[in-house]
Each structure stands twice: as structure tokens, then as C-alpha cells.
Amino acid sequence: MWGGRFSTKPADLMQAINVSIGFDRRLAHQDLAGSRAHAAMLAAVGVLTSADEREIQRGLDQIEAEIIGETFPFREEFEDIHMNVEARLRELIGPVSGRLHTARSRNDQVALDVRLWVREACERSIDQLRALQNSLLIQAEKNADVLMPGFTHLQPAQPVTFGHHLMAYVEMFGRDADRFADARRRMNECPLGAAALAGSPFPIDREATAKALGFDRPTANSMDSVAARDFALEAMSNAAISAVHLSRLAEEIVIWSTPQFGFVSLSDAFTTGSSIMPQKRNPDAAELVRAKAGRLLGALSALLVVMKGLPLTYSKDMQEDKEPLFDSFDGLELALSAMTGMIGDLVANREAMRAAAGRGFSTATDLADWLVRVLDLPFRDAHHVTGAIVKQAELKGQDLWELPLEMLQRIEPRITAEIFEVLSVEASVDSRTSYGGTAPMQVHAQIARWRSQLSAS
DSSP states (O other): OOTTTOSSOOOHHHHHHHOOHHHHGGGHHHHHHHHHHHHHHHHHTTSSOHHHHHHHHHHHHHHHHHHHTTOOOOOGGGOSHHHHHHHHHHHHHGGGGGGGGTTOOHHHHHHHHHHHHHHHHHHHHHHHHHHHHHHHHHHHHHTTTOEEEEEETTEEEEEEEHHHHHHHHHHHHHHHHHHHHHHHHHHOEEOTTOTTTTOOSSOOOHHHHHHHTTOSEEOSOHHHHHHOOHHHHHHHHHHHHHHHHHHHHHHHHHHHTSTTTOOEEOOGGGOBOOSSOTTOOBOHHHHHHHHHHHHHHHHHHHHHHHHTTOOSSOOGGGGGGHHHHHHHHHHHHHHHHHHHHHHHHOEEOHHHHHHHHTTTSTTHHHHHHHHHHHHOOOHHHHHHHHHHHHHHHHHHTOOGGGSOHHHHHHHOTTOOGGGGGSSSHHHHHHHOOSTTOSSHHHHHHHHHHHHHHHHHO
16 A cells, blocks of 8 residues: 555564454445545546546445455455455456545545444434333333332332332433434534545535535534544443443342342343352343443543544544444443343332332331421421431331321320321322322323323434
């Protein structure tokens, strides 16, 4: 490729560290799309003849057929996907292939290819997140009135419904999808035509290539066009955030499926056994989803460190963007698929959840709210009275609704038997009717809202 300037070939070690075809071959279809658009534009502005363009397009079509048919000869001697395509094009159509590289560089080629790949990855992630949300909605509707403990500090806090708990993740994954859509919008500018870094002296039409490749517009600065990888970093950051949400849900599935909790069960499809303990059913799919988050966070960190010290414009360091990028989205796509499957497979144990919902004095806040609402106590005073009642219940080993009225009145004489109407977990959950609350009516309302939103997207 640069034989006119260099008289000997690179050292074997230089070849080993320099070659990237082992991983950037994944950009083959994006590279071909860019080449097709570039050739058509060069012909339209008169830089290529129509005959030359037809030959180039014919050769590119044959290369794509070879790639699809897995007969394309990927060769390390040509370093990367761009030069592999160019070399094969020359073998197929002869010297006219060299005209394709007019008014472009590998710098804007790779910037284009990666941008196209990331754009498609964002679209796939949005689709997968929507599928996961739909799976969660189905489970939330089935379990809209199933009582369970809500936790803070992993300690029982207040009763909630399982449907409400699942809807929290619908909200999280909805924001994840929005972040990918926003990133896709921001990256939808075409760098092709920036050439090496300074633009081109040829009369190219960057608007035409941008339109042909589905971009909103061409990038506005040729140096930024080839130097920027923030679009990849933003997408990887979004993937890492989504992976953290997946990891939190996976952690809950791991906890919920233990015999100590017994809240949910997974079928054989998403669990494994033990090589030595025949009784075991391990939630390995959830554990592996949880682990994927660590890899995505590491991949994001790796690319941030690669980019942090690079002067403008292109440096070969940027070849190291692809492996963490690919690893991020490979991991995210697998984790999203696995989680969608697990949510659909999951079966809730209503009895175990209901029993746990009443433990740990989970309706203490309802008691305090009643003191404020009915006796007009300041909340801090009500909090103190409720704490004293909880202390007595703890000493006697009883739940709040099991305490005799006389004992409650020794702590606060104005308490009446009406208080027992708010101390059951059912009453607690049914009372939380504020917008976004855990009452089943609110859960159903949010399910309907999300179904409408997802059907419109």
C-alpha cells in the first residue's frame, strides 16, 4: 500500500501489533455501504466515469456476495477491512479499483464504518429493550395485586406489590432506550469526505453521500470527523448504564430464588445443577447477566483511557476502539436476551411474598400516618410514638396488628380501634393511590400507559 515510500516490508512483530482484520472484519458490510455511496457520488460529480462506477459497483457486489457466502479471503497481509476490500476489488476488476479511493482516506473510512456500526447497534439495543419491557409488563399485570415487602438497605420497609416492583424496571429500561435513541440522533452525521483530516480538493458532494447512507447531514469539521469517538463512548456509556440496570434485576432474581426468600422460581431453561450436590438449582443465567455488567464497565473505561491523551486528529491508538466497542454490545445483546427470557420464565410465589410482606413491622409508617391524619400529631411526634409501639411489639414477639388496643393506648391514649384498619399489608398497599404509587389501580394505570407508549414507538 505504501511501497512507494518504504523499501522493505514491516517486521513480523510490527505486522502482529498492527494488523486488525481479525476483529474489524465485522465492519465489512458498513465498509461496502460507504464505498458504494462514495463511488456513486464520485460518478455524479464527474470524478469517475459511469463505466468505471459500474465496474466498481459490480466488484463491490461480488465482494459482498463472497462475505455473505463466507468465501471472502480475509488476509492479514492487508491489515484491515478497508485494504482487504480494496485488494480484493483490484483482483476482481483490475486497476480501475484504485479510483475508488479518490477523495477519501482510511481515516474517514473507519470513522464512517464505526459510526454506521454503532448506529445499528443502538437500534438493535432499543428493540431489545422494548422486548424486555413488554415481558416485564406481562409479568407486572399478572402480579399487580401480589403483595411483597419493599426494601431499603435490603431491610423490610413498606409493603408493595410485585407488579409495582417490576414496573420500576420498566421505567429504567425505558430511559435506557431513550438514551440510545438520543445518542443515535446525535451521531447521525456523516464523516465521509473529511479524507485524512483536512477535507478534499475534489468537487465532492458530501450531502449526497450523507443522504445515501441515511445520515441527517455531513459532519461540519473535517478534523473532528476523523478524530471523534465520543459517539462510540456515548453509546458504550449507555450500554454500561443499561447493564447496571440488568445487573440489579439479576441480583434480585438471585436473591428472590434462594430458599431463604423463595419469592420466585425459574425453570430448567434458565438454571443449572451442581456437579456434586444433586439438590441444587442455580440461577446461572442471572449470575452471568450480573457479571456482564462488569465487562461493559471495563470496556467503557478502556476506551476512555485510550482516547484521553490523543492530540488531533487520528492516531493508531484509535484502532483499539473496536474490540471494547464490539465486546460492549455483544455482552449487552446477550444479557438483554437472557433477561427477557428469564422474566418470561419467572413464576412468583404469592404465598411466600405475602408472608414476607408483613414481617419487620412493615406497616409502621401507616401507623404513623394514621396518627398524623386522625389525631393531628406532627409527623415527628407520630414517628416517636410509632417507634415506641414497634419497640413493644418487638419485645413481645408480635406484629403490630396483634398488639392489644390497651397497650397502644398506654403509649398514646387517643388511639382507637380504628387504627387496626390501616395495619394490615393489604390496607397499606391499597392506600398508596398517589400517582406512581403501589396500589394495584395505579399499577394497572402505569401498565396501560406503557403499553400505549410502546405500541406507538
